[in-house]
Amino acid sequence: MYALAIHGGAGALPRVPFTAARENAYRQGLMQALDAGERVLERGGCALDAVEAAVASLEDDPLFNAAHGAVLTADGTVELDAAIMDGSDLRAGAVALIRHVRNPVRLARRLLEDAAHVFLVGAGAERFAAQAGFSLVANDYFITPERQQQFEALRQRRLHSPAAAASAAIALEEPPFGTVGAVARDQAGALAAATSTGGTAGKHAGRIGDSPVIGAGTYADNQSCAVSTTGHGEWFLRTVQAYDIAARLRYGGCSLRAAVSEAIERRLVALGAAGGLIAVDQHGEIAMERNTPAMFRASVRAGEPASVHLI
Amino acid sequence: MYALAIHGGAGALPRVPFTAARENAYRQGLMQALDAGERVLERGGCALDAVEAAVASLEDDPLFNAAHGAVLTADGTVELDAAIMDGSDLRAGAVALIRHVRNPVRLARRLLEDAAHVFLVGAGAERFAAQAGFSLVANDYFITPERQQQFEALRQRRLHSPAAAASAAIALEEPPFGTVGAVARDQAGALAAATSTGGTAGKHAGRIGDSPVIGAGTYADNQSCAVSTTGHGEWFLRTVQAYDIAARLRYGGCSLRAAVSEAIERRLVALGAAGGLIAVDQHGEIAMERNTPAMFRASVRAGEPASVHLI
Numbered sequence: 001m002y003a004l005a006i007h008g009g010a011g012a013l014p015r016v017p018f019t020a021a022r023e024n025a026y027r028q029g030l031m032q033a034l035d036a037g038e039r040v041l042e043r044g045g046c047a048l049d050a051v052e053a054a055v056a057s058l059e060d061d062p063l064f065n066a067a068h069g070a071v072l073t074a075d076g077t078v079e080l081d082a083a084i085m086d087g088s089d090l091r092a093g094a095v096a097l098i099r100h101v102r103n104p105v106r107l108a109r110r111l112l113e114d115a116a117h118v119f120l121v122g123a124g125a126e127r128f129a130a131q132a133g134f135s136l137v138a139n140d141y142f143i144t145p146e147r148q149q150q151f152e153a154l155r156q157r158r159l160h161s162p163a164a165a166a167s168a169a170i171a172l173e174e175p176p177f178g179t180v181g182a183v184a185r186d187q188a189g190a191l192a193a194a195t196s197t198g199g200t201a202g203k204h205a206g207r208i209g210d211s212p213v214i215g216a217g218t219y220a221d222n223q224s225c226a227v228s229t230t231g232h233g234e235w236f237l238r239t240v241q242a243y244d245i246a247a248r249l250r251y252g253g254c255s256l257r258a259a260v261s262e263a264i265e266r267r268l269v270a271l272g273a274a275g276g277l278i279a280v281d282q283h284g285e286i287a288m289e290r291n292t293p294a295m296f297r298a299s300v301r302a303g304e305p306a307s308v309h310l311i
Numbered sequence: 312m313y314a315l316a317i318h319g320g321a322g323a324l325p326r327v328p329f330t331a332a333r334e335n336a337y338r339q340g341l342m343q344a345l346d347a348g349e350r351v352l353e354r355g356g357c358a359l360d361a362v363e364a365a366v367a368s369l370e371d372d373p374l375f376n377a378a379h380g381a382v383l384t385a386d387g388t389v390e391l392d393a394a395i396m397d398g399s400d401l402r403a404g405a406v407a408l409i410r411h412v413r414n415p416v417r418l419a420r421r422l423l424e425d426a427a428h429v430f431l432v433g434a435g436a437e438r439f440a441a442q443a444g445f446s447l448v449a450n451d452y453f454i455t456p457e458r459q460q461q462f463e464a465l466r467q468r469r470l471h472s473p474a475a476a477a478s479a480a481i482a483l484e485e486p487p488f489g490t491v492g493a494v495a496r497d498q499a500g501a502l503a504a505a506t507s508t509g510g511t512a513g514k515h516a517g518r519i520g521d522s523p524v525i526g527a528g529t530y531a532d533n534q535s536c537a538v539s540t541t542g543h544g545e546w547f548l549r550t551v552q553a554y555d556i557a558a559r560l561r562y563g564g565c566s567l568r569a570a571v572s573e574a575i576e577r578r579l580v581a582l583g584a585a586g587g588l589i590a591v592d593q594h595g596e597i598a599m600e601r602n603t604p605a606m607f608r609a610s611v612r613a614g615e616p617a618s619v620h621l622i
Contacts, residue, residue, distance in 0.1 A: 085549075090550065091549070092548065092549050094548075097435075117514075117518045119524070120515065121408060121518075122433050122517050127517070128515065128517070203428075204439065205438065206435015206439070214524075214527070214548050234429045237429045237526075238396075240530065240551060244558070247562055248562055251563035252563065
């Protein structure tokens, strides 16, 4: 029994309501990524390949804040973070501050396979990418006209109200929302998780959020669950959010649903942290929760129809 | 009742036995750092100030692999990582790939206070440091003659046996050992943890280990414990080691001693991971465990004599 869930970020409702065409484009992007992952699982492929395929599809889609279409830093460039983890043996790969690799999740996967390092960042990571045969792209490849406009608007706001604009909350007010991720259980019972992001809009150069941090934004262990988060990266780093869910199962004997609900609806709310996560456990149970008005997400299990939700 | 523990890294026994003078120098370095932290706690200062003071002392000591005296990367430079966390409110600061800040733990502390970002890396972090008034030093400041010799020896070994020399195990074979860290409980019951490292000798440029990763190498929460780890960074990233100890207390109801013993002596050994950690819980209980032959460590509690151990 395979199971797959993906997200395209959590946040506030768009201040300008979506047109039907725009809403449809997001639904299509999510379905395309879900299909890419499900095709792997259907034919008996492994969870690790499925989450990589789903996340790479969302990275290529300019609507989502990952790789092509990512938000811009305060300097007007794109810096990308991604991670992937195999729940079968706890192998993991994570990259951050990537400026020239088309699909950061594939570079993270390569690190996972290479096994010498888990976490490689910046120019050193891109040197590794070049040596591993990845073709590098110009930073401009990632920058869409929409993100350029968002950047200009944010810069104007900072000129008028530096304090408010510096708040990490800004990214959550900006539709489309954020980070992308996937979790899967394959037919053999293995779990995997992957996450990819452009981070928060207008972020300080060098800032890393929770997405590429194993345990915070991404975690998988066949003995408990696979998790990918989206939201206030700084808070999810502090709460070690992805592993917190796994630990609630592993040490607290919680069900997946209870663990996710307690973490997202109670603990994070009490801390003032906004966001959501997707998770799948060893039984193929899926949880997708958020304490924000919206979270772009989709899921499918073997023999069941796929579902897509924006709010 | 205050409590403080520090470590100066875990690893193999030196291949060449220490002279009495050299052993004494390490003991003095550990005692000096312990004193720096204890002076803060004695006068009623907070745990956060105590771990910062202790770690900064070890960073300044050329005998330890952090800041001045850190190991060299494959490129022959020094890249430094550090993190600090306040268990009272889960504030945290983490920096990595630092080349020009004399005390990375103090930069991490500044990030913690600044609160806009948790994790800032590389040139972006050093720009933040300059803006925050830190004076930057040349990378040469960190490089000692002993580390330069170690670098040359490692380069020769790589020329003769590239595969063996690329192994992450190398750093653990190299005395003096590694990473430094501190955990404290102050008189008011607050917990804090800090860790600082030069990483593994001959590491790939851009490689980040567990030390600066909140949840992996460093974690503190007044409700459970404060932890600082040292050892196979890649494994500790995968096991989310510092938060794993906290979660065993928080969700599993374990004692600190049982949690640390189960994690270090059983789980990490089963995974083939070598290293150790220091931890203090809300009652002021201290645990210092490793599955390596040696771990440089020292601890003290109010009204009790300090202890220092190298093996």
